Amino acid sequence: MITGEIKSQVDKIWESFWTGGVSNPLTVIEQFTYLLFIRRLDETQLLEEKKANMIGQPIAHVLFSPNQQELRWSSFKNKDPQTMFDLFTRPSIGGVTVFDHMKEVGAEVGVFAQYMKGATFMIPTPRLLDQVVQMIDKIKMEDRDTKGDVYEYLLSKIATAGTNGQFRTPRHIIRMMVDMVQPKKEDTICDPSAGTAGFLVSSGEYLHEKHPDWFHEKSFREHYNSNMFTGIEFDNTMLRIGAMNLQLHGIESPNLIGKDALSEGNGDIRDRFSLILANPPFKGSLDYDGVETSILKMVKSKKTELLFLGLMLRMLKTGGRCSVIVPDGVLFGSSNAHKQIRQEIIENHKLDAVISMPSGVFKPYAGVSTAVLFFTKTGTGGTDQVWFYDMQADGYTLDDKRSDTKENDIPDIVTRYHNLASETNRLRTDKSFLVPFADIKANDWDLSINRYKEVVYDEVTYAQPSVIIQDIKNLQEENKQKLLILEELLK
Known part of the structure; x- marks a missing residue:
């Protein structure tokens, strides 16, 4: 510390x-x-x-x-x-x-x-x-x-957003995602938009904290130091910063690739990783001729947030898991591309969970509303029901100051995610609940939590208008008497 x-x-x-x-x-x-x-x-x-x-x-x-x-x-x-x-x-x-x-x-x-x-x-x-x-x-x-x-701590002092929607992911959100996916001994972990390598670093720290005994094994140490971590980043400055971040955390020889993961010619990176953790750029837009062809076959779009989802599916091994931050628009966007990638993940693979996060999570960098998707690549479907959680607090105020607060849903999110069997009786008025595949399909693959969450309204009873009018008259009479007393005191 x-x-x-x-x-x-x-x-x-x-x-x-x-x-x-x-x-x-x-x-x-x-x-x-x-x-x-x-x-x-x-x-x-x-x-x-x-x-x-x-x-x-x-x-x-x-x-x-x-x-x-x-x-x-x-x-x-x-x-x-x-x-x-x-x-x-x-x-x-x-x-x-x-x-x-x-x-x-x-x-x-x-x-x-x-x-x-x-x-x-x-x-x-x-x-x-x-x-x-x-x-x-x-x-x-x-x-x-x-x-x-x-x-x-040095990296935490970055207080300005980058270009194309890039900004530093809060470390407690990264750790929540890592705690939920629980990196395994044999995992090959990738972040295709690595930035400062926060997801890779956090994964390494998780292994040191939860499984220190693994580091006594030569085979695991060799895997950890050479094959376990891969980061892809096209910005040379961020690549150097990420490399130093990894080294100072004891990851000496990660695989760092200095190129745009979406660009044409990168189709060789497929079926390679068992775990992907990422927060890809939100606001980017690419021409079709600059995007790898295999990604466009999966999602015909120019939007980077959709293209990255296609890329991750291509990069994952069968059985591989993904935890990725997306802007809310990905969940409910009505374009053909939005529906196409949501249907692909839900129908042809296994969507595990959707965590809806409050808009203040990325302040002071941005006020965008975001969510975290958790899915598994299967190629044969498998989505029976999807777990939704409506995160309302992350341990910090949701203004630009982001001061510490006691309200924090993250421990509850992690605990419940690893005990989904106990979620079956949760109501849609609760913070978390399960939604069957059929409901999502019937709603045109919409993943917005508001589509499924039920809001209970408390009945409010008001007095009769005649009673309210009489109360107003009584107040006016009281004020009149008080003014008379005040006048007498001032004489």
């Missing part, structure tokens, strides 16, 4: 960037990430040196040659600001800068180094660089939990 001291340290670093002229939140995070990685390179080399000294053997993986010692964090952090800045911006040691070396070092310390193409050093002054380096150096990040918590 991140401490108040570490939060304060990160806050001060963020403020220094802001006052130093770097005001774009993503730029701040990216530059912060580079410096964390440069520090990590030196820490890795120091560890290799200690091992080599202990066994009396040469260093196995040399990250800094003898003439590159000034490029190490432990060296340049003690330089004066201008000298340090020159090491970052003016090639002198072996013809490279600290920043060049970071990009060229290769994959010796994890997946992050593979995504350095396009990385740019954007700290404008020696003074700001020195300030930030000294503050980062004071943050104690000895273990996986602390490293991950520091970076998650």
